[in-house]
Amino acid sequence: MAITKKYAAIGKQCVACGSCVKVCPLSLITIYKGMNAVVNEEKCVGCGKCVEICPASVISIVSREGV
């Protein structure tokens, strides 16, 4: 699969609620030990579904370097 230009980056103030986990169409998000969300950045297609749902608004879509 071609790598997309953008991916989702989780901010420091993630409250680990898990809303984003449920909406990612590719199931690329996990909650790391109850502390924060982690995105499988390599596979993320930057669709923004997680950004839309995050109640704390801590996810941003960022550009990959070198793509």
Add this chain to the structure above:
Amino acid sequence: MKAKQKHWYEYLWIASPVYFTLGFFNILFAWLGMILFITPLLIAIIGGSKLYCNKYCERGQLFELLGNRFGLSLKKKAPRFLKFNWFRYGFLVFFMTKFVLMIYRTYVVFAGADLKEVVMLLWMFKLPWNWADTSVASPWIAQFAFGFYGIMLTSTVIGLVLMIIFKPRSWCVFCPMGTMTQGICKIKNSKEKSKSAA
């Protein structure tokens, strides 16, 4: 595309309306809320995870259902300060202080004071709640039930108002239980990390 298979725990939101309905008819059912209070803490303390928030919480699910599926949310961005630690921990301290005061009131009734048949909403409004017969239980058991029901009702009302205006699970940003379980996970997992590094 094949529809995602539903898991049994995705129906746990039902517990919320059931809880409030039971408590409406007999306040003593408010004690059932202890399950919702203790389970997330146990999962965090023993399992070191926020699995409760992430999968099982009836309230989070209710907000998702009403806000996302039923479209009852305007989905605006919540104010930034809600996610800041000073606010989250400040609200936790406020909430726990109210909780301790409620336990104290229970103790006062246990020690002989009169039972007050009211449910406090938003820590300000006294809702008279004297239609249920609580005589089967000791007055202090009933007093705790009134207090606990008030706490559950208050947090749900705040959560619902936030759900309507902001993104459906905005309450989860500063929910005292969510803050506590995340805090416990951070402490537990950083301890384990330093142990394994030693």
